[in-house]
Amino acid sequence: MATAISIPDRLVSRISDAAKKKGFAKPEDFVARLIEEKLLEFEEHEKILAITDKVRVGLEAQGISEEDTLNEFESFRKRLYHDRTQGNDNS
Structure with missing residues (x-):
């Protein structure tokens, strides 16, 4: 099924130019x-x-809030940064 759509004039030349550049x-x-x-x-x-909604619901069912999760992630990120800047990169 083909459908016609209206494209603003300001976009037509940009679309044509981009199509040519991409080989269309x-x-x-x-x-x-x-x-x-x-x-x-x-x-x-x-x-x-x-x-992510399923994960959030599962965490909340275990009493873990979104704020707790974000705080734990931030703590992990800081530890990782610290380890890498101290030359302890274990990745």
């Missing part, structure tokens, strides 16, 4: 690819949010 014969194909890539990015972001 038709700007329409380039736009379709951009939309597909953006949709995939959106879907991946939604998956990540679903996973």
Whole structure:
């Protein structure tokens, strides 16, 4: 199914130029690819949010708050930085 969309004039030449640079014969194909890539990015972001929500719920069920988690992460980050600046890089 093909659908027509209106593109503001200020974008048309930019799209055409970018399509040529990327090797697309038709700007329409380039736009379709951009939309597909953006949709995939959106879907991946939604998956990540679903996973992090499950993790958050699990942590909260164990009495661990988001603030506790962030504080622990910050503490770990500081220890890691300290170890690396002291020459104790164990990674």
